[in-house]
Amino acid sequence: MKFPFFDHIWHIRGSVPLAPNQTHDEAYDRLMPLFLKSGTTHERSGDTLTFEKKDQEAQDKMSIFDRGVLQIVDAPGGSFLRYRMASRALLYCFLAPLLFLAFAQLNIQIGEWEKASAAAEAGAEEEDEKETIELPQNVIDKALGAPAPEIDGPGAEDEEEGPSPTPAYVFAGLFVALYLGGRILEDRLIKSLFRKRLHGIGDDKGQNKKDAEGETGSRMLSF
Amino acid sequence: MNGTRVGNRIIGADAPVTVGWENIPKVEGGPVKRFVFTWFQPTMLVALVLFWYYAPNSIATASTAIALGIAFKVLLLGLEWVNPRHDSWRLTWKELATDLFYVGIGYTLVNMIESYIGAGAIIGWVQDSFAWEKFAWFMAMPLLLQAVLISFIFDFGQYWMHRGMHNWYPLWLTHAPHHYITQLNINKGAVGNPIELFLIGLGIGGFFDFMPRAFLLAGTLGLTVSIYQHINVRFNTPRWWRFTFNTTEHHSVHHSQDYEASRSNYSGTWIIIDRMFGTCIDGEAELLGMEGGRPMSIRETMTFPFTEGWKSIKARLGRGEPPPEPAAVPAE
Numbered sequence: 083m084k085f086p087f088f089d090h091i092w093h094i095r096g097s098v099p100l101a102p103n104q105t106h107d108e109a110y111d112r113l114m115p116l117f118l119k120s121g122t123t124h125e126r127s128g129d130t131l132t133f134e135k136k137d138q139e140a141q142d143k144m145s146i147f148d149r150g151v152l153q154i155v156d157a158p159g160g161s162f163l164r165y166r167m168a169s170r171a172l173l174y175c176f177l178a179p180l181l182f183l184a185f186a187q188l189n190i191q192i193g194e195w196e197k198a199s200a201a202a203e204a205g206a207e208e209e210d211e212k213e214t215i216e217l218p219q220n221v222i223d224k225a226l227g228a229p230a231p232e233i234d235g236p237g238a239e240d241e242e243e244g245p246s247p248t249p250a251y252v253f254a255g256l257f258v259a260l261y262l263g264g265r266i267l268e269d270r271l272i273k274s275l276f277r278k279r280l281h282g283i284g285d286d287k288g289q290n291k292k293d294a295e296g297e298t299g300s301r302m303l304s305f
Numbered sequence: 306m307n308g309t310r311v312g313n314r315i316i317g318a319d320a321p322v323t324v325g326w327e328n329i330p331k332v333e334g335g336p337v338k339r340f341v342f343t344w345f346q347p348t349m350l351v352a353l354v355l356f357w358y359y360a361p362n363s364i365a366t367a368s369t370a371i372a373l374g375i376a377f378k379v380l381l382l383g384l385e386w387v388n389p390r391h392d393s394w395r396l397t398w399k400e401l402a403t404d405l406f407y408v409g410i411g412y413t414l415v416n417m418i419e420s421y422i423g424a425g426a427i428i429g430w431v432q433d434s435f436a437w438e439k440f441a442w443f444m445a446m447p448l449l450l451q452a453v454l455i456s457f458i459f460d461f462g463q464y465w466m467h468r469g470m471h472n473w474y475p476l477w478l479t480h481a482p483h484h485y486i487t488q489l490n491i492n493k494g495a496v497g498n499p500i501e502l503f504l505i506g507l508g509i510g511g512f513f514d515f516m517p518r519a520f521l522l523a524g525t526l527g528l529t530v531s532i533y534q535h536i537n538v539r540f541n542t543p544r545w546w547r548f549t550f551n552t553t554e555h556h557s558v559h560h561s562q563d564y565e566a567s568r569s570n571y572s573g574t575w576i577i578i579d580r581m582f583g584t585c586i587d588g589e590a591e592l593l594g595m596e597g598g599r600p601m602s603i604r605e606t607m608t609f610p611f612t613e614g615w616k617s618i619k620a621r622l623g624r625g626e627p628p629p630e631p632a633a634v635p636a637e
Contacts, residue, residue, distance in 0.1 A: 228358055
């Protein structure tokens with residue numbers, strides 16, 4: 083049984099047409115700087131290139147991918163590059179909301195347990211009345227118009243028991259948004275990157291040179 | 306590489322570090338851009354101090370502080386986009402997602418643990434043990450002085466905890482993962498092992514939360530000064546500011562791949578504490594991290610203190626090989 087949607091969670095696939103009259107070797111030559119980055123290993127066999135990445139650098143343009151397969155396919159309308167790449171970063175981001183929801187549930191459980199134990203301890207004790215204490219205020223602050231300080235008396239403790247689950251819910255929601263944004267953004271970015279490389283759009287040649295220099299440069303700088 | 310002599314130390318012998326304010330690049334662009342990135346930091350500090358000074362008691366609450374903190378971070382993320390200090394520190398989706406994971410762990414798991422056995426528990430015990438009336442003399446001082454004192458006392462504690470982490474191997478094991486970050490961004494302060502976040506939170510600053518307004522004002526110093534430690538923005542920081550406060554320049558030196566440079570600028574807010582104890586280096590660095598900039602995964606960040614600690618114990622007992630240099634070398 084296949085679960086295509088399940089697979090789409092952390093796999094990005096797509097295709098980009100090669101430039102007119104571009105040979106397979108020329109296409110791979112243009113893409114090659116992407117696979118010479120630190121932590122990347124690759125192997126080319128005919129029209130297929132497979133790669134793996136480990137400990138990707140933060141500024142590696144393919145840093146979210148851990149492995150993948152690229153293949154150049156000949157078709158009547160012209161050759162195109164087909165790719166399928168896996169990203170653990172996307173998978174973990176997809177799963178992160180579950181972790182934060184678990185933290186929220188843990189907080190709720192602790193809160194309930196604390197309420198129960200507090201109620202048992204309090205027993206028939208009467209609650210202290212809330213009192214408001216007048217706090218001192220410096221004359222300078224009074225003259226400058228700062229509001230008079232107020233503080234609840236020692237009897238006025240927070241009614242809330244246990245840690246709040248709200249931050250965990252907020253982060254669960256945040257990671258849902260991050261995942262959706264990342265899944266769409268990274269899909270577009272990688273397609274655009276391959277297209278620019280293959281078609282030499284923009285500063286492609288300069289970029290190739292910069293990448294090649296960057297590899298050496300960063301080694302030189304880090305000794 | 307020869308490095309630069311600063312006092313008795315040679316800075317930048319292992320990796321490039323720019324020493325001296327006169328050697329640090331300025332903000333480039335038109336007069337408006339230069340004006341904004343010169344006065345942004347002092348303006349925000351004054352604006353938020355005035356807000357907390359005059360806000361009615363109903364608004365001067367912790368939830369307002371949290372909302373302001375989030376809004377300010379979003380604004381700073383925008384500044385990182387507009388005027389980055391280094392292109393090599395650009396925020397990517399993966400970096401943002403990773404950073405926010407650590408921020409989330411800090412706000413949930415670490416906070417929960419801290420409220421029971423960490424700073425929250427200690428503060429609660431101290432507050433229950435002493436009558437607030439004993440601190441009436443403190444509360445009778447001008448509000449801004451109270452805030453500065455709270456901030457300074459808290460930062461003084463953090464300075465020594467941080468310096469301790471760089472000088473005592475067991476503490477270093479918890480702090481080392483934070484030094485594997487290879488770029489600075491606004492949320493990078495949260496990146497590290499949760500034990501470190503727990504330890505660095507052990508300060509007496511929270512003890513003053515029974516003086517809400519002074520406490521919130523002190524927190525504002527953290528929000529409008531300390532937050533710039535991990536920011537990828539080029540500012541023309543005023544001379545008086547960088548003499549008094551910690552800056553992203555100072556903190557980039559602390560995160561440098563250069564060993565000696567990393568043993569400087571320990572404070573979080575008040576760099577004058579480093580000046581007092583001779584650990585301040587004025588300058589900046591772009592190449593950050595450990596082991597030549599090796600990235601550390603979330604999994605390794607979480608397990609590092611335990612795996613490296615275990616290796617060290619085994620090596621000490623003569624049952625294993627010593628840990629490879631410099632994976633877990635205490636910074637001493």
